[in-house]
Amino acid sequence: MSATDTATHLYWATGCTSCLRVKEFLERTNTSFVSHNVVRTDGTTADDDVEASVGIQGVDPELMDEMAELGLPQHVPIVRRGEEWADGKDLKNVAELLDIDYDAEPLPVGELYDRLTILLETTQEYLEYLPDDELETHIPNRPRSYADLVQHIYSLPDVFMMHEAGVPMTGVPRMEHDWDHNSKVALRTYGSSVQGRLDDWFESTGQTCDWSETADVFWGQPTKHEFFERTTWHTGQHVRQLEWVLQEVCGVEIENPLDDALWEDLPMPEKVWNDN
Structure with missing residues (x-):
């Protein structure tokens, strides 16, 4: 395929929240695009180094x-x-590349922190609903287990905290731990650790953080404020997916489901999952 063609091409993956978000953006702005899903379901896959780079299993x-x-x-x-x-x-x-108008301001940092806290607390509650024998079951259309999904939810604010500790985000995060995350006890402990460290940071160093500074991430030059906004909505999208899995797949009746007000003014996808 030649790079000199004038069509817009989107390379994306099933189950990827940022992919769904940009697809909806292109559709909302009436931008025609050629779709390339990098995830295969026939068992064919790239080598381990490429998969590690992409951060997704089962890539074409x-x-x-x-x-x-x-x-x-x-x-x-x-x-x-x-x-x-x-x-x-x-x-x-993306808007600049395609000559599309785009203007959006993030919610105040305090509001983002409050919502992220609710999302992390909700994940701890939802973790109790997950059947132990389903932790290694895969989410729809992607080789990611329910345990992987929960770990990923906690890893997003963890990556933000690592960034604030001086660790640049040089690629797709793949959190490596010396514990078996296919355990609700281990996942609960990890989640509590992330929430505790986030609270401690926000109440101390975070009070003097210059949120207008550029974040050291591999995917662009957002401010720290924009990076924290992304951390919040990205976490929220995966918590929505966890709720969907519990209700629609596991048949769990959740007493206090997520309030739609959590998503107001967050630049997150409208859908929970990719349709195709």
């Missing part, structure tokens, strides 16, 4: 080769037009 080796030949990063979502591309995690850059 041919599409990964195509992206490499075009000089694209080995992660998704990526939007390409001709020889130029933008990381789909940053809608401002």
Whole structure:
């Protein structure tokens, strides 16, 4: 495929929250695009190094080769037009690439922190509903287990905290731990640790944080405020998915489901899952 064509191309993956978000953005702005889902369901996959780079299991080796030949990063979502591309995690850059108007301001930091706290507390509650024998069951259309999903929810604010401790976000986070996360006790402990460290930081160092500073991340040049906003809505999207799994797959009746007010003014996807 030539990089000189004028079509808009989207490289994305099933179950990827940023991919769903940028797809909805393109559809909402009436932007036609060629869709390239990098996840395969036939068992064919790229080598371990490529999968580690993408942060997704079951990726299509041919599409990964195509992206490499075009000089694209080995992660998704990526939007390409001709020889130029933008990381789909940053809608401002996508809008600039495609000459689309885009103007959005993040919610106040305190409001984001309050919502993130609710989301982490809700995940702890939802974890109790998950049947122990279902922890290794995969979510729809993607090789990610329920335990992986819960761990990923907690890892998002963890990555933010690591960034504030001086660790740059150089690639797709793959949290490596010396414990078996296919255990509700281990997941609960990890979640409590993340919440505790976030609270401690926010009540101390976070009070003097310059939120207008540029965050050191691989997908663009957002401010720390925008990075924290992304941490909040990204976490929220996965908690929505966990709630869906519990209700629609596991048949759990949740007494206090998520309040839609949590999503107001957050730049998150409208849908919970990709349709295709």
